[in-house]
Amino acid sequence: MGVRPLDLLDLDDLLSEQERDTRALARRVADDHVRPDVARWFEAGGAPVRELAIEFGKAGLFGMQLSGYGLGGSTAVSLGLACMELEAADSGVRSLVSVQGSLVMYAIWRYGSEEQKLAWLPELAAGRSIGCFGLAEPDHGSDPTGMSTRAGRDGDDWILDGVKTWIFNAPIADVAIIWAKAEKGVVGFVVPTDVAGFTTRDISDKMSLRASSTGEILLDGVRLPDSARLPGARSLMAPLSCLTEARLSIIWGVLGAARDCLDTALDYAATREQFGRPIAGFQLTQAKLADMTLELQKGFLLALHLGRRRDSMSGPLRPEQISVGKLNNVREALKIARQCRTIMGGNGILASYPVMRHASNLESVLTYEGTSEIHQLSIGQKLTGLNAFAR
Incomplete structure (x- = not known):
């Protein structure tokens, strides 16, 4: 068996021991509490969110990038790696962590009163409140x-x-x-x-x-x-800054869905035989796998660059920087999911494999917290100095 896609360039060498430990923790949480049942939850149209929230709270996954009030005070990169592992299990489960920690808790942490912070941040961090x-x-x-x-x-x-x-x-x-x-x-x-x-x-x-x-x-x-009232929020820039914070989790998270699809397709191709040999040995299959691995690694490097910048700054990244990350990584993750489905043929649509579920979920991630078109216009405005948004 060959190497895993993200091992091709030894990208783990770019991470600290603490970051790798956070990733391992999130992967264990996903393996223990999400993967065994997520296909059933998807089919049923719901998950036991409150039970999951308690487990995520025990692991310190909510608002882990925030400091004070009993919060983790971790790095944006550590949060991103955790989101990558959670979304490798399911986008909806990762969204729970992003919404709770990077939208709700961040809004209170940055714009709330001391009374609001004391009342809500510990409860939300523990998963006792949603x-x-x-x-x-x-x-x-x-x-x-x-x-x-x-x-x-x-x-x-x-x-x-x-x-x-x-x-x-x-x-x-x-x-x-x-x-x-x-x-x-x-x-x-x-x-x-x-x-x-x-x-x-x-x-x-x-x-x-x-x-x-x-x-x-x-x-x-x-x-x-x-x-x-949130006393520090005085304009539309307040909710938009919350979205900027949350989009970094998306940029990382979708890499998990893409990686899970690619790992599944690789394992499938190694054992699925046609014309007397595994389909992994055919040139067209290897070309697909190589191209998808290339995009996955590029997406990881982009997410890591943005995460490192966020950790070196006192405030959020610039909106156009986040737009580059969300536009590229979500778009490429969806392409990877679709391409993996082609490698798996008809079996790719079965619920016993995660690929079609990931592809379906990524269609929503492509839209929420800024459609591709909105992010294209954000980047275009920065490049040209001209506002193309309708007025």
């Missing part, structure tokens, strides 16, 4: 500047009205980060989901990310005290 991040709306996905959700003052309180959709974990969340337009701009709130006027609807007929929970949030006259 969070969701309410930005996207039915008519405003790629263009959050047009959001319709409104926050108005009523004495010392705020009243929230609106609808959020495609919100990961919404049907089961204990707390929601809700973004709304107010008189002086975009504001964010930490909203307990049991407050009056807050309801959710499960989106159950999806054909992708089925081992996860996704839904709509309906806000009908939700009354909140001013203490629920």
Whole structure:
């Protein structure tokens, strides 16, 4: 048997011992708590998220890149490697960690009050509470500047009205980060989901990310005290910075899905015989495997470069830098999944193999937290100095 795809260039030599240990921990968690049942969860259209959250919390996977409040204070690269191992099991499971740690917890950690941080960060880190991040709306996905959700003052309180959709974990969340337009701009709130006027609807007929929970949030006259507002969030740049933080997890995570597909195709090709010999020995198969391995390694080096830059900076990466990573790595991971399916022929669509599940999941990852087109325009704007977004 030959080498594994990421071993071809000895890329492990670029990682510290601590980073390799974090990766090994995440791989054990995925092997013990996800892989044995994920195909069944995908078919059933749901996973035991609360049970998984507790296990992930024990392993310190939530908000591990954040410091203080009992959090891990680890590196962005370590978080990325953990996300790669989790997404090698399933994209929906990795999304749980990204949404909880890099959207919900990061929003509170960066923009919240001390009271909010003390109340929520330890609970979210332990997995005892589940969070969701309410930005996207039915008519405003790629263009959050047009959001319709409104926050108005009523004495010392705020009243929230609106609808959020495609919100990961919404049907089961204990707390929601809700973004709304107010008189002086975009504001964010930490909203307990049991407050009056807050309801959710499960989106159950999806054909992708089925081992996860996704839904709509309906806000009908939700009354909140001013203490629920994120005091450090004063414009749309606040939720966008949270997305920038979370996209780094995606850039790493999709490499796990691609690697799992490639490992599966390699093992399959070594044992599947046609015309009297393993198909791994045919030139066309080897050309596919070589090209996919090349893209996987390039994606890893890109993710590592961005992770190292993030760890050397005091703040998030520039949006166009994140756009390069998400555009390339998600697009190439999806191509790898599709190509691996061709190597496996009809068997590639069976649930007993992970390839078709990964390909289906990656179709969603291609869209959420910025479509390919949005990231192309982000890069194009930086290259030309011209804004091509519709106004």
